[in-house]
Amino acid sequence: GENVEQHPSTLSVQEGDSAVIKCTYSDSASNYFPWYKQELGKRPQLIIDIRSNVGEKKDQRIAVTLNKTAKHFSLHITETQPEDSAVYFCAASTNAGKSTFGDGTTLTVKP
Amino acid sequence: GAVVSQHPSWVICKSGTSVKIECRSLDFQATTMFWYRQFPKQSLMLMATSNEGSKATYEQGVEKDKFLINHASLTLSTLTVTSAHPEDSSFYICSARQAQGNNEQFFGPGTRLTVL
Numbered sequence: 001g002e003n004v005e006q007h008p009s010t011l012s013v014q015e016g017d018s019a020v021i022k023c024t025y026s027d028s029a030s031n032y033f034p035w036y037k038q039e040l041g042k043r044p045q046l047i048i049d050i051r052s053n054v055g056e057k058k059d060q061r062i063a064v065t066l067n068k069t070a071k072h073f074s075l076h077i078t079e080t081q082p083e084d085s086a087v088y089f090c091a092a093s094t095n096a097g098k099s100t101f102g103d104g105t106t107l108t109v110k111p
Numbered sequence: 112g113a114v115v116s117q118h119p120s121w122v123i124c125k126s127g128t129s130v131k132i133e134c135r136s137l138d139f140q141a142t143t144m145f146w147y148r149q150f151p152k153q154s155l156m157l158m159a160t161s162n163e164g165s166k167a168t169y170e171q172g173v174e175k176d177k178f179l180i181n182h183a184s185l186t187l188s189t190l191t192v193t194s195a196h197p198e199d200s201s202f203y204i205c206s207a208r209q210a211q212g213n214n215e216q217f218f219g220p221g222t223r224l225t226v227l
Binding site for chain 2: 031032034041042043044045046049089093094095097098099100101102103104
């Protein structure tokens, strides 16, 4: 089955700095890669996603890049703010819709 | 649009009892729903995939007789934790995929189960 690895497990940055979280996947059939932000005790919230026919996608301060050949994708958050502090999960999904999640990254943005 | 609800939001039960959790897609039809379990400070672990009108597909290591899933309609899936034990205490989250949509999943708010 699919295996998704996510790094780092924790990340601390100063407000205004950039944060980068990286994931790798193993199943070449995966074609949908969402990123979620989860606050304590709440549901995962989709913040950005990318499909396998695209190499990069940007939405304001958030961007995602995908390298299908290397089977890795990354989340980039620029100009970080304290409210960006949360746990971030990457996931890989096939057409069947079943998603495999990474282990999560706890991001702390220090004011 | 694409709202998913879960009920109850939290439940406390005694060991040995059964607990039913409902997952509803409020404004769309969901042919497929997914049930996840999340322990503190861990990732979401897929338990099973629930397909409307057919048997659920369970992930390896998940006991189908302990975690009963029923997906009786295009808007409702239920997870029943039978004979619950303290180690079943966890955050259970469902998600739904639109019948005519892409791969995007819409998550419910989760149910916090505590077994005493």
